Amino acid sequence: xxxxxFDWPWWGDVIAVLVMTHVTIAAVTIFLHRHQAHxxxxxxxxxxxxxxxxxxxxxxxxxxEWAAIHRKHHAKCETPEDPHSPQVLGLSRVLWGGxxxxxxxxxxxxxxxxxxxxxxxxxMERHVYSAHSRLGVTLMALINMALFGxxxxxxxxxxxxxxxxxxxxxxxxxxxxxxxxxNFECKDASTNIVPWGIxxxxxxxxxxxxxFATSAKLSNRWYEFDIGWFYIRLLEMAxxxxxxxxxxxxxxxxxxxxxxxATLRAILLHRYDVIARYAQSLAHTCANELQILGDRFKNPMxxxxxxxxMVARWLYRDAGDLPPQDQHALDAAMAVSGPVHTVIAMRYxxxxxxxxxxxxxxxxxxxxxxxxxxxxxxxxxxxxxxSLTLKAYA
Numbered sequence: 001x002x003x004x005x006f007d008w009p010w011w012g013d014v015i016a017v018l019v020m021t022h023v024t025i026a027a028v029t030i031f032l033h034r035h036q037a038h039x040x041x042x043x044x045x046x047x048x049x050x051x052x053x054x055x056x057x058x059x060x061x062x063x064x065e066w067a068a069i070h071r072k073h074h075a076k077c078e079t080p081e082d083p084h085s086p087q088v089l090g091l092s093r094v095l096w097g098g099x100x101x102x103x104x105x106x107x108x109x110x111x112x113x114x115x116x117x118x119x120x121x122x123x124m125e126r127h128v129y130s131a132h133s134r135l136g137v138t139l140m141a142l143i144n145m146a147l148f149g150x151x152x153x154x155x156x157x158x159x160x161x162x163x164x165x166x167x168x169x170x171x172x173x174x175x176x177x178x179x180x181x182x183n184f185e186c187k188d189a190s191t192n193i194v195p196w197g198i199x200x201x202x203x204x205x206x207x208x209x210x211x212f213a214t215s216a217k218l219s220n221r222w223y224e225f226d227i228g229w230f231y232i233r234l235l236e237m238a239x240x241x242x243x244x245x246x247x248x249x250x251x252x253x254x255x256x257x258x259x260x261x262a263t264l265r266a267i268l269l270h271r272y273d274v275i276a277r278y279a280q281s282l283a284h285t286c287a288n289e290l291q292i293l294g295d296r297f298k299n300p301m302x303x304x305x306x307x308x309x310m311v312a313r314w315l316y317r318d319a320g321d322l323p324p325q326d327q328h329a330l331d332a333a334m335a336v337s338g339p340v341h342t343v344i345a346m347r348y349x350x351x352x353x354x355x356x357x358x359x360x361x362x363x364x365x366x367x368x369x370x371x372x373x374x375x376x377x378x379x380x381x382x383x384x385x386x387s388l389t390l391k392a393y394a
């Protein structure tokens with residue numbers, strides 16, 4: 001039987017398929033996701049066309065369909081209109097049947113018309129890539145068999161055809177909205193699966209992406225790594241890419257003692273960071289108060305670990321996002337504890353600063369200044385310290 005151009009041992013074929021599927025992952029995250037769906041970067045014609053050609057041969061996906069479905073996912077996240085929410089459809093259905101959900105949504109003409117604007121519409125797209133999507137994957141099968149032999153080539157091709165449906169349509173869309181850690185308390189259920197985005201091109205950092213959807217860089221903490229961003233920087237150095245947006249870095253000016261327009265702008269921009277720091281600063285105050293209250297709060301008292309987890313949910317999440325048992329416990333705690341009532345009430349007032357849609361800048365700035373005055377006069381030391389931190393946002 002024909003052994004192909006590269007008559008390698010089995011481990012050579014394994015390396016080849018891992019390299020090729022990784023190029024496909026890079027094409028999805030850089031071209032389809034960050035460039036096409038979110039416009040976080042511009043690509044030079046050579047790089048853009050390489051990604052389009054590679055995706056045509058290795059996935060058969062149509063750029064307009066992918067971008068439209070992903071944009072709708074962001075617009076309708078975790079609602080019945082979300083094309084692939086595990087919170088609505090269940091993890092198993094999205095993880096194992098994500099590709100079927102993608103195909104179903106790709107046939108929705110309303111989705112394509114509303115969310116598919118601005119994608120490539122040149123001669124190649126109209127007459128080759130979109131018109132003959134199956135031709136590309138067929139060509140890939142023939143190339144694989146010519147390079148690696150009939151049987152190894154077909155096995156490599158099958159792996160390529162399953163790679164994106166499982167890792168992108170299944171794992172990212174499923175696990176990435178179901179399990180993992182969260183840096184930012186977005187309204188959706190997005191999570192970071194692991195802090196090292198290598199296997200899926202950086203898409204493992206899905207919560208970071210939902211917090212700053214138009215950022216070309218998905219890593220946010222010092223310990224996180226986004227290999228997709230590494231490739232983008234290489235493309236930028238080669239003159240093949242231009243980064244347009246990245247998530248804003250938090251900066252502080254500790255010399256500031258009053259809130260001004262710059263403070264307000266920084267707080268509106270870094271609202272996720274503000275809430276995270278508020279929760280970290282005030283969690284100890286609430287937990288200690290509940291321990292002092294003892295049986296007046298809950299009988300039997302939860303363990304210290306359970307208490308800490310519950311307090312964290314109170315401080316990180318909005319009232320409407322709390323489970324019923326947490327809301328019941330919070331109501332009971334606020335009824336018997338002045339400090340807990342103050343901490344929670346001021347947390348809701350702080351969020352109101354960036355959720356008010358009927359207030360102008362002057363009104364929001366006055367609300368912020370009033371919040372800081374009351375925090376510093378509350379008698380709660382941690383609340384006073386946080387007010388000073390809030391004024392230092394720059």
